[in-house]
Amino acid sequence: MDIKGFRIAYISGLAGTQSSSYEYTSEDIAELYSMCVRGNPCFRGVDILLTSQWPTDITKNDLKQVSLTVNKTTDFVSWLVMKLKPRYHVCGLEGVYYERSPFRAPNLGDHDTTLNLVTRFVGLARVKNPNKEKWVYALSLTPLNKMKIKDLLQKTTDETECPFDFAELERKIFNNKRKSVTPCQYFYDTSATVETIESGPRTKKQKIVFDQSKCWFCLASKSVEKHLIITVANSTYLALAKGGIVDEHFLICPIQHYQNSLGQPPEVTQEIDKFKEALRKFYDRNGKVAVFFDRNYKTSHMQLQVVPVSKEAAKELKEIFIGEAGAHGFTLEVLDSNTRLDQVLQANVPYFTVELPDGAVLYTKIKGNFPINFAREVLVTGPILNCPLKSDWRTCILQKEEEEILVQRLRTDFEPFDFTND
Ligand SMILES: [Zn+2]
Known part of the structure; x- marks a missing residue:
């Protein structure tokens, strides 16, 4: 009611x-x-x-x-x-x-x-x-x-x-009639089948093996939605986020298959930094600032998401991110300015990170369950973007024709900031 x-x-x-x-x-x-x-x-x-x-x-x-x-x-x-x-x-x-x-x-x-x-x-x-x-x-x-x-x-x-x-x-x-709600990490472990020895006969642990040829984010894969791509650099590309919160919600991805930002080569990281800088300038033309976030959990291909917010809203971000993490039962740590993420996180451990417009980086090592829409949930709240109905990307997906029109417009808008043309 x-x-x-x-x-x-x-x-x-x-x-x-x-x-x-x-x-x-x-x-x-x-x-x-x-x-x-x-x-x-x-x-x-x-x-x-x-x-x-x-x-x-x-x-x-x-x-x-x-x-x-x-x-x-x-x-x-x-x-x-x-x-x-x-x-x-x-x-x-x-x-x-x-x-x-x-x-x-x-x-x-x-x-x-x-x-x-x-x-x-x-x-x-x-x-x-x-x-x-x-x-x-x-x-x-x-x-x-x-x-x-x-x-x-x-x-x-x-x-x-x-x-x-x-x-x-x-x-x-x-009465156990329902399926267990314990989640398994789909696609997380892409290593080969592991054998374990238990008392008695040898049993093989079944793992879900990830099929890279069907990766949504590998540029060479058949599954990639090419009409969402804004621009392509040497080892990374910029694409419209499917079901984005706002029009200028993007993904920065490596062209090749790397599972996370810690496992990718330095040239990929450097180029991602160039995209980040270009996007900061791009958003600044409308007085907006960028929030970058990345989750090494239930995803197989590294994708850095970028969402613009107003400067006013940016002031509350840190408190809300930390507060909502607490509500979900985990802690977001603030990265010390003298420390790099690879000093506190490992590529083979699930993690979530977010970089706020003031440069502050928050991170957590994921233990057990993690709300996969966490960053969206924070960004759609009243004080930030105020669109609470958009917390699930699947409900925000546009028709393909609408995506094409939007991407056309964004390609033109982004062109003056695009370093790949240099
Ligand atoms: Zn991939």
Whole structure:
């Protein structure tokens, strides 16, 4: 439900094994979740979740405790809380008043674009109960989609650990019927099949082998979309980013296949620096400054992405990048000005880096899950480019004819800055 920008989800009745007017099933909660995310590529969470039943384990990790009278808590609601990340979750049924210390349900992986919002749980007593326990609750809220990420991520002093374990809930509710959500690093390891010896017979570990002839970014490959190319230098080229956030969102790529910036030869790096300098001047003609970012994770061919932002927005970038990294559970380090990236990162370890307009470089070594649209998610937010619906490139893809017209225009615009003509 969307009321004046507020997103409210609710499910009434009791958890059961058969859908009926008073019972809901595991399929119903999965459907409620998909209703909330459908057509909403940058789903952040919901403002309010209303359920009759309390989530199992809700009092865990909280100093305040409460005795339930009805005792009909359910894992189904705990699962919904972890998936929907409501800012407020209000329940009845148990008939006792209990307000839990706030907690944050963690981001659950690649397709989870939610922020780690603070959830506040409120259980309400019965209307006009004789003990005069609280049964009305007044809220003054700004809708989630209108709030700055910075404010949403603001820590409160009384935060507690999330009481639920998602893997355990998935196992209990869906009984391993669903595919594991653990991501594998497609295309990451392009080395040959590795053999491992386990106790007993030899087993071969299956690896996904990357077919370089189908690489989207190797200039010689059949799969490269040539109509997106702006200009080609000796060992690198500049192309329009497919599904870019703004018209002048580009990729700088090596012509040959190198997986990442640390594994490429120095002449490639030097030429990329020339493109970066040319793009800084190009954006400056419109008073814009450049943000460069690169991810050595779930990608096989090095691509440095470039997005222009206003000088005003650039001031907030560092804080927002670091803040949102924190919300995703990882830390962005600031590269010391006397240090190079190859001194802190290795080519064979997944990493993410971003270079801000003031020259500051932020980086992180990726351990486990990483939100692959991370940099986009930051750049599309209100304070920066303010186009939150563009956080997923796939929803921003233009028709081929539109791409061709745009590239034609950009080739002309970029020509005065193009060093490859010299
Ligand atoms: Zn390639």
